[in-house]
Amino acid sequence: MTSPAAPPPPPTPASPSTPPLRLGVIGCGRISQAVHLPAIAKTDAFTLVGVGDTSPRLAQGVAAKYAVPAFATVEDLLDQARPDAVLVAVPDRFHQPVVTAALNAGAHVLVEKPAAATSAQAAELADLADTRGLKLQVGAMRRHDPGIAYARAAVPRLGTLLSVSSWYRIQSRLRPPTEAALFPAMVVDEDVRRTEAGFKSDRAHYLLNTHGAHVFDALANLVGAPSTVRAQFAGHGRDCSWHGTGRLPDGGLASFEISADIHADYAEGMDIHGEYGQVSIRSTFPFFRRASTVRVHLERDGETRSPVFGAADPYQLQLEAFAAAIATDGPANPSGADGVTALRLIEAVRDSAAADGKEVAP
Template sequence: MKNERPVRLGILGCSDIARRRTLPAALKVPELTVAAVASRSEDNARAVAARFGGEAVVGYEALLESPDVDAVYVSLPTGLHHDWIVRALRAGKHVLAEKPLTARYPDTVTAVRLADSRGLTLMENLTFTQHSLHDAVREMLDEGSIGELRSLTGEFGFPPLPPGNVRYQPELAGGSLLDAGVYPLAAASMFLGPDLDVVGATLRMGTEAKVDVAGDALLCAPDGRTAHVSFGFEHAYRCAYTLWGSEGRIIVDRAFTPPPDFRPTVRLERADEVRERVLPADDQFAGTLACFVRAVTGGGSAAHSADVIARARLVSQVQGRARLLGDGWSGGADGR
C-alpha cells in the first residue's frame, strides 16, 4: 500500500480507553485519519465522531463493508476480539486490536496466520512497548549499568472496580490476568526473551464475579534467569518493574500506563551509588499508532506477530498451570 494519503481508520466500539487515550493520540499522527466510528448505539457513534472525526456508523458490520476504511481499531471487550478481528481481516482491513489480542492462545495463532496469509497487518494495542522509556532502560543494560541481568519482577495492580464493570464478566473474558497481567508478562518477555516458560502460578478467584481478581506467576528463561510477576484488582495502585543484575538494580515506576505529559524516572541502585534519571515525556499511544501506520504502508509486521504469539503463549501457560485460590475453587485451570 503506497503512502499517498493518510491511512483511513475505522473504530469498532466506543470504549473508555478509545475515548481517553487512543483517539486523542490518533489526532497527533498526520499519516492517520479517523474515517468512521461504529457503535451499537447511534448516539455513542455520533458523539465520538463529532469529537474525533469520521462518519458515525450504527453496527460493526456496516463499518467493515465501507470502501472508505483501510484499517480498523477493535476496541471491544476482550471476549469479542477474535470474532471481529477475523471478520475485519476477511473484509480486507488491517487491524489494530486492544490488548490482549484474543482471549485464547489458539485464537491468537489463528488470527495472526490469517493476517499473514492475506498480507495484512495485525497489531496488538499493548502501547507501553512503544514508549521511549524502555529503550533508555535497554541502553542502561547494554552499557553494563547493573552487570549481568539475573531476574525481573513486575507488578500491575489497582483497587477494586465498580460492580458490573466489564472486567468482572466471564462471558466477555474478564479477569485480572487478561486485563492487568499481560503487562508485566510482556515486560518479562521484553527483557528476558520470548522463550520464557511458566513454572508456577496462582490465580485468586472473586467470590461474586467468577473471574480471577489477582494472580502471580514465576517464569524461567532457557538460560536460568527468572521473572516474578504480580497483578490484580485488589491492590493499592502499582505499575512497575525492577531489573536485578549482578552489580545493581534498575527500578522503573509508572512503567505501563504513563500519561503523555508524564516524565518517567528510572532509578539505578548500585553498591556505591543511587542515581535517578528523568526521561522525556512520550505518548505511547501515538507511538503505537505511528508504528501501526508504518506496518500498514510497508506491508505487514512479522516481528510483531511473533511477539504477540509469544505473549499469548505465556498467558495460556499461566491459565493452564495456575493453582486457583478462593471460595469454592481448587486445582488448576484448563488453559483454554
C-alpha cells in the first residue's frame, strides 16, 4: 500500500520517579518565548537550567523571567549549566554549528525546523548524532498533535493511496493581532530584529524553508515522501505561493500548496484518498494549541469517525516525547534523518520552480 511503513511505537514514558532531565535553551527569540519556554515550565520531564543568546538583552531578560542563569555563548551554557539536552531555537543558518557543539558536548538536541540551512548540513548533523549515540529530534511539533497521530494510524486502513491534497496558507493582516492575543509579554531586542530582517530579505527563500519544513514533514509522515516533485511559484509584492505535485511511493499523486501571505484567515489541511476510504485533516493556527480535526471514512464499513481531542499543546507533547526517547533510548520523532528528507523536498521544489515545473527527484 502507498501509506508509509508504520512508525515505531512511541517511547514508553519515563517512570514518574525518574528525575527530570536538565535542559538548556539556546536562542531566546520569539519562538522560544512564545511556545517553548511556556511548554518547558508546564512539563515535569525537564528542568530548565539556563538560557543562552548572543543578545544580552534577550538572554538576561528571559533568564530573569524564568529565574535561571543567562549565558552569552553556546560554549558557556554547555560547560557551566551542564545540560542533559538542549533546545536549539536560533535562525537556521546557525543550526549546524550550534547543534554540532551541543552534540560534541554530549547533549541530546531538539532543534527547531528546518533541521539546518541545507539538506547537506542536516545530513551531517544526523550522522554526528548517530555516531555520538545521542538523540537529535527536529521540531515538527504537528507530529505530536493528537489529531495528526490519529490520522497517521488510520492511513494504512485506506489501502493503496491514489490522491492526496495538502495546503498551508499563512494569514496576512490577521496574524499580528492573533499572535498579540495569544503570546505572552515578550522581551525584544530591536537591533536583533533589524539584523534578522536583513537576512529575511530574500523572502521567497526564507518562506519556503520555514513553511516547507512543516508541509513536507507532514507529507512524509502521513503518506510517504514523494519520489519526485514538480512545482511552480507565483509572487506579488510580499505574497508568495508555491503549487506542486509529487509522485507517492507506490504511484499515487500528491498536490501541495504553500502560500504566505493570504489575505484571509489561516488555513491548513490534508485530504487523503485511498481505495477503501478517506482521511480528512483540518488544523488551526498552531498557537491556538488545539488538536487537529480529523474525519476517517471507510467506505466498505459504511463508517465515518471524527474523534474530539479538544485543546492540546503539541509543543509540550514534543518535549515530553523527546524526554521519553532519551530516557528509554527510543527513536526521536521526527528524527534527524526525517529532517534531511524535508529539506531535500524543499530543495527539489525550489529547483523545480526555477525550471518552470521540471520534474525533480529529491
